[in-house]
Amino acid sequence: MAKVLMKGNEAIAEAAVRAGCRNYFAYPITPQSEVAEYLSRRLPEVGGVFLQGESEVAVSYMIFGAAATGERVFTTSSSPGISLMSEGISYIAAAELPCVFVNIMRGGPGLGGILPSQADYFQAVKGGGHGDYRLLVLAPASVQEAVEMMMEAFPLAEKYRNPVMILGDGLIGQMMEPVEFRDDLNTEPAPADDWATSGMDRRGRDRRNLIRTLYLVPSELNAHNLKLKAKYDRMRREEVRWENYAVDPSIRLLLVSYGTMSRVCRTAIDRLREEGLAVGMVRPKTLFPFPREAVLAAARQGEVRAVLSVEMSMGQLVEDVEWSVRGVRPVFWFGKCGGEVPTPEEVMAEARRILRESE
Amino acid sequence: MGKTFRRPQALAETPTHYCPGCTHGIAHRLVAEVIDELGIRGRTVGIAPVGCAVLCYNYFTFDFIEAAHGRAPAIATGLKRVRPDLVVFTYQGDGDLASIGMSEIVHAANRGEKFVTVFINNAVYGMTGGQMAPTTLPDQRTTTSPFGRKVAQTGMPVKMAELLAALETPGYIVREALIRPKYIQRAKKAIRNAFSYQLENRCFSLVELISTCPTNWGMTPIEALSWAEEKMLPYYPLGVFKSPEGGRPAPGAAERSADAA
Numbered sequence: 001m002a003k004v005l006m007k008g009n010e011a012i013a014e015a016a017v018r019a020g021c022r023n024y025f026a027y028p029i030t031p032q033s034e035v036a037e038y039l040s041r042r043l044p045e046v047g048g049v050f051l052q053g054e055s056e057v058a059v060s061y062m063i064f065g066a067a068a069t070g071e072r073v074f075t076t077s078s079s080p081g082i083s084l085m086s087e088g089i090s091y092i093a094a095a096e097l098p099c100v101f102v103n104i105m106r107g108g109p110g111l112g113g114i115l116p117s118q119a120d121y122f123q124a125v126k127g128g129g130h131g132d133y134r135l136l137v138l139a140p141a142s143v144q145e146a147v148e149m150m151m152e153a154f155p156l157a158e159k160y161r162n163p164v165m166i167l168g169d170g171l172i173g174q175m176m177e178p179v180e181f182r183d184d185l186n187t188e189p190a191p192a193d194d195w196a197t198s199g200m201d202r203r204g205r206d207r208r209n210l211i212r213t214l215y216l217v218p219s220e221l222n223a224h225n226l227k228l229k230a231k232y233d234r235m236r237r238e239e240v241r242w243e244n245y246a247v248d249p250s251i252r253l254l255l256v257s258y259g260t261m262s263r264v265c266r267t268a269i270d271r272l273r274e275e276g277l278a279v280g281m282v283r284p285k286t287l288f289p290f291p292r293e294a295v296l297a298a299a300r301q302g303e304v305r306a307v308l309s310v311e312m313s314m315g316q317l318v319e320d321v322e323w324s325v326r327g328v329r330p331v332f333w334f335g336k337c338g339g340e341v342p343t344p345e346e347v348m349a350e351a352r353r354i355l356r357e358s359e
Numbered sequence: 360m361g362k363t364f365r366r367p368q369a370l371a372e373t374p375t376h377y378c379p380g381c382t383h384g385i386a387h388r389l390v391a392e393v394i395d396e397l398g399i400r401g402r403t404v405g406i407a408p409v410g411c412a413v414l415c416y417n418y419f420t421f422d423f424i425e426a427a428h429g430r431a432p433a434i435a436t437g438l439k440r441v442r443p444d445l446v447v448f449t450y451q452g453d454g455d456l457a458s459i460g461m462s463e464i465v466h467a468a469n470r471g472e473k474f475v476t477v478f479i480n481n482a483v484y485g486m487t488g489g490q491m492a493p494t495t496l497p498d499q500r501t502t503t504s505p506f507g508r509k510v511a512q513t514g515m516p517v518k519m520a521e522l523l524a525a526l527e528t529p530g531y532i533v534r535e536a537l538i539r540p541k542y543i544q545r546a547k548k549a550i551r552n553a554f555s556y557q558l559e560n561r562c563f564s565l566v567e568l569i570s571t572c573p574t575n576w577g578m579t580p581i582e583a584l585s586w587a588e589e590k591m592l593p594y595y596p597l598g599v600f601k602s603p604e605g606g607r608p609a610p611g612a613a614e615r616s617a618d619a620a
Contacts (some may be wrong), residue, residue, distance in 0.1 A: 023441050051441045052464035058433040061463070065406075065437025068424055073441065091427050197422035197438070199445050201401035210416055212425035272517070 020046035020187025060088025070192025090129030115339020116170030242291035309359035380580025428462020487573030524600035
C-alpha cells in the first residue's frame with residue numbers, strides 16, 4: 001500500500017481499525033482528542049462501537065466491560081486522563097483482560113501543560129495504579145512506528161491477556177509524517193472462550209465464566225500474583241525490543257533515550273561524530289520490559305567512559321539506566337520538560353561536558 | 360402432586376454468606392426466577408458490586424463480572440455496547456451506587472444504556488461495618504454517625520429513583536421493597552418488567568429495592584422489617600417513577616401508587 005501523510009493521532013486511530021479493533025471508548029483531552037474525532041466518523045463506517053464516556057474513570061471500566069467479551073478494544077488519553085484510568089487499569093491487569101491504552105504524554109504534574117513530555121515514564125512502567133501489575137509498554141519514535149506498534153499491540157495483549165500501553169509524547173500525536181499500513185496482519189482476536197464473559201450460549205457449553213479480582217484467601221491471592229509475575233517474567237524473556245544507533249566498539253559515550261527524544265539524540269550523535277566524538281545510543285522500544293542487557297552490553301564496551309540518559313522528564317528513565325548499567329560505568333541524566341524539548345545543540349553540549357570531565 | 364417450589368436453575372445450590380435476616384437472598388432469588396422464566400440464562404452476564412454482594416456471583420449459574428466500587432454501570436456499558444445480544448444487569452448496593460458510583464449510574468441512565476440495575480437500598484454500608492451511606496436516614500445511628508445523621512453536616516438522604524427519574528431520557532425507574540410478601544411480589548414484577556424492556560431494547564431500568572440490614576442496624580430480623588416499613592417507606596415511597604410508555608409520571612404519582620398497594 002502507498003504511503004499517506006497523516007497526523008500521528010489519526011494514524012494511531014486508523015491503525016487500530018486496520019488491526020481489526022472495532023471498539024473505542026474515550027474522553028477528550030489535549031493533545032490526543034483527534035483520535036476520538038477521527039474514530040467518531042471512522043468506526044460507524046465499519047460497524048464499530050464509538051462512545052464518549054463521562055470521565056476517564058468510567059472509560060477505563062467501559063474498556064474493562066468490552067474486553068471482558070473477548071473483543072478487541074482500546075482507548076487513548078493523555079497524562080491526567082491516564083491517572084484517572086489507572087484505577088481501572090489495575091483491575092484490568094488483575095482480571096487479565098487484553099486491551100490497549102494509548103498515552104500521548106503532556107507535561108505534569110497536576111494539569112501541567114499541553115505540550116510534549118515524557119514525564120509519565122514511572123506511571124507507565126512501574127505501575128500507576130495499585131498492586132503488583134505491569135503493562136507491556138511500547139514507545140514509538142515516529143508516526144510510522146506508532147502505527148506498527150498499535151497494530152502489534154492487540155495480538156500482544158491477547159498473547160499475555162494483559163493491557164498493553166503505547167507511550168508516545170505529544171509530538172508523536174501532533175506531527176504529520178508519511179505512513180504505510182501493513183495489510184498482512186491477522187486481525188482476528190485470539191480465542192477467548194476459556195475466560196470471556198461472552199454468554200454461555202455463544203460458547204456452546206454450560207460452564208459459566210467468572211471475571212474477578214478479589215481473592216480473600218491469602219494463599220489464593222499469592223498464587224494469583226505468582227501467576228501474574230510468571231507472565232511478566234515471560235514478557236521480560238520474549239518481548240524486549242530496542243534499537244542500537246551508532247553503537248560500535250569505538251564509542252566513548254553511550255546515550256539512552258526513547259520516543260521523539262531519541263530522534264533529537266540521533267541528530268546530536270551524527271554531528272558529534274562529525275566532530276570526531278564517538279557517541280552511540282541504545283533506544284528502548286519496549287520500556288517494560290526494559291532492554292536491560294542491551295544497555296549493559298553497550299555500556300560495557302572497552303572505550304565507554306560514561307552513560308547519559310536523555311529524557312523529557314526530571315530523572316525517570318535514568319533510574320532504569322542505572323539499574324541496567326549496575327555501576328559498571330558512571331551514569332548521568334540530562335533532560336527538560338514542560339514542553340521544552342532538548343535541542344541537538346543542548347544534547348551535544350552535555351555530551352561534550354561529560355566526556356571532558358570523564359577523561 | 361408435583362413439586363411446586365424449587366430452586367431456579369439460575370440460582371446456585373450453595374450455603375449463603377449473608378447475615379441472618381438479610382434480604383439479599385430474596386433479591387437474588389427474584390432475579391434468578393426472572394432469568395429462568397425469560398429463558399435467558401445462557402446469554403446473561405451479571406455484574407457484581409463492591410460491598411456485601413461482592414460475592415453474589417457465587418449464587419448465580421451464569422457469566423459474571425466483579426466490578427470495582429461503583430463502576431458496574433460503566434462495565435455494563437462496555438459489555439452491552441460491544442455485545443448488544445447479551446442480557447446485562449448490575450447488582451449494586453447504596454454505598455456503591457449512590458456514593459462512589461453516582462457519576463457512573465447517572466450517565467449510564469442518561470445515555471439510556473440498555474441494561475438493568477438492581478439497586479439494594481438498606482440505608483447503610485454493610486460490608487465495611489455499618490458506616491453512614493448517602494441513603495442513611497436523618498438521625499439514623501451508624502458507626503460513622505454515632506450521634507445520628509446530622510443533615511446540617513451531611514445533607515438529606517439521596518433518593519436515587521427520583522433522581523434518575525428526573526432525567527429526560529426515557530427509562531424504567533421503580534422502587535419496591537423486600538420486607539413484606541406483598542411488596543416482594545411487586546418487586547418480582549418490576550424486575551421482570553426491567554429485563555423485558557432490555558430484551559425489547561427499550562431503555563435503561565433501575566429497580567430500587569428497600570432492604571434490611573439487621574446486623575448493622577443492631578436489630579433482630581423481625582425488628583428490622585418493621586423499622587424499614589415504618590422509617591424507610593415514608594421517605595422512600597414505592598412505585599413506578601418513570602416508564603418508557605408513560606414518560607415521567609406527575610409528581611406524587613409514585614406515592615399514590617404506593618398507597619394503593
